[in-house]
Amino acid sequence: MMQTLETFLAVAEQVAYEATGEHLNDLQRMILLESWQAPKKTYEQIAREHNYSGNYIQQVAAPRLWRLFSEALGQKVTKFNVRSVLERHVVAQSTTHNPDRNCVLTNFKGSVSTTSLEYPTGSVPIDSPFYVQRSIQESLCYQNVLQPSSLIRIKAPRQMGKTSLMLRILAYAKTTEMQTVTLNFQQVEKAILADLHKLLRWFCTCITQKLKLTPQLATYWDNDIGSKMSCTLYMEGYLLEEISSPLVLALEEVSELFEYPAIAQEFFTMLRTWHEHSKTDSTWQKLRLILVQSTEPYIHLNVNQSPFNLGVEVALTPFTTEQVESLIDLHNLQLSTHQIQQLMHLLQGHPFLTRWTLYYLAQFQHSFEEMMAIAVTDAGIYHDHLHRHLGILQRYPELREALLQVLNATEPVELEQVKAFKLYSMGLVKLAGNQVMITCDLYRQYFRGRC
Structure with a gap:
């Protein structure tokens, strides 16, 4: 049985390479990654979360991928059975009497376990050795999240490590008996984002469910006082009263709301008000906020109504040369000083691209020169x-x-x-x-x- 996502992707990679002579591309790996997860998402959901066209994934990319595996493995493969099919393939290969195929499988399995390579996608797991610590910033966040009424703002472009840092703050909070809830605004349907009433009911419902409480919106929601006040009373009178320990509420990709200026104004004003309440109200002091944003607010927010000038701001920066060198060592690669300088010039320490480069060099054993020769072309690894x-x-x-x-x-x-x-x-x-x-x-x- 394949117990890890990394092994699953590595087996899929080998099957595809043996069948076509080409490696899987990022979109194919992303579809496979989502196929590993449970419950399964629709192609439309996958496309929306990863900034692809839903029609392209559903009508072109996914059918082409499943056709590749179906032809390579001699049976129909879909996103619902690809995991079990590949597991049976590994078992079949390990018991075959073909010495050449046995050799290939043994070498393949050995390379995965020996190097313990981790496919660089999404956030870096909590226990991963490939996580690059940002000691000063992490220490600041750990100290701050312990404080009543704390507000932490993590800001950086996409794929810079915001979620990875957020997960570590939440993990630290859990060690102190705090409760944690994460909401990602990229996962919210546009029809909800564009309607304050729907957005705040979604907001309250999700927090309630993640705290494993019974929804009580009907008791607290009153159209006569408006959605914002109803949401505030629900949070204060029900959610914060029901929990005995502080709640760390992490809101990812709040930048999505900037596309809806009127909604953003109301929502962020509400968060600002909550934060102000927490300075004097013991109930609100249970709430600690983490806002994760990919950009500065590019809408006009009154300075006295915005949460983006409060609390602790953590702006993530690219990896330093020393951090990149540490990752190179973890991947068991031997790069010269000149090659490291070339890599830094090309990527400027971009976290995701740096990890993807080192994974590629270590996993597929291509030379640095070969990789660099086509790096900025449509045939390159990026x-x-x-x-x-x-x-x-x-x-x-x-x-x-x-x-x-x-x-x-x-x-x-x-x-x-x-x-x-x-x-x-x-x-x-x-x-x-x-x-x-x-x-x-x-x-x-x-x-x-x-x-």
């Missing part, structure tokens, strides 16, 4: 990551034009605030005061000829 960004730029011409302005400049440039913050949230630019500049040479080289 092609799925780059294509995803390119797809967004093609859907939003105003962002493409803004990025082109950055690419054509030799110095930091000033962009319209909304465009600058959206490009920042994608990770394509970094902020330098009121100006921006391209994040790394990978983006500079790839997008210069495509924008």
